[in-house]
Amino acid sequence: MASKPARPRSPHLFSGPMQIHYRWSPAMTVSIVHRVTGTGMATVGTLLLVWWLAAIAAGPGAYGVFLDVFTTSTGSLNILGWVVGVGLTWSVFQHMMSGIRHLVLDTGAAFELKVNRRLAVLTFVASIALTVAFWLFLGIK
């Protein structure tokens, strides 16, 4: 009874110094990124959206404060404006694409290894393409 027989390895992702028992897959990346983008938008995104709406309602002075935080004196985006702007739009598109992936998986489809992997990678390709397209449109319109 005292001896330990060879058992299947723990399903836990980390054991000891960050040991990964499973080979990392794109599906795992999509899963955790879905959670991170969702939580980020729900907290930081929500506060920014409410601040923007409240500033519009409060008047030009309050709206000017909002603009000053994210733009330079010439009216173009500053570094924070770019980081928050691109970060939020990419989060929206990535969460939207992995959300659509969830709806597909909910039907019981796309669990075959190759298709599953391809669909997971596709969410990143699509979200990056949509983010670039969105900002290019804003730049050239």
Added chain:
Amino acid sequence: MGTEIGRVRGLGSAGHGAQHWWHHKLTAGSNFLLLVWLLTSIATLPSYDHATVRIWLQSAWVAVPMVLFIASVFYHFRLGLQVVIEDYAHKESRFVLTVLVTVFTFATAGTAIFSILKVAFGAAA
């Protein structure tokens, strides 16, 4: 003793069966439609100064979908944050965090909807 259905009714994940999951899926759909509208509408604005944005938000064609957007997205993220909390927090912290997230959701949603309606009803700034 009761009947078989009586013994199992109200059991399951949190006593609510699939309601949480189903509402998450329904609001995912409405979020998608409202976001396509919002991103298109914001991207096609001529500029982003106060006067332009205020006139934009004043229109019923913007104010109504914007209120619906707040309702749909905020309900969706409240459901999502609850799942995250239930995965990582236990015992007292789970209870405290769930209450805090609920308060956060209602406070931010209330402020957002009030701001939209204030502009839409044409109140002086």
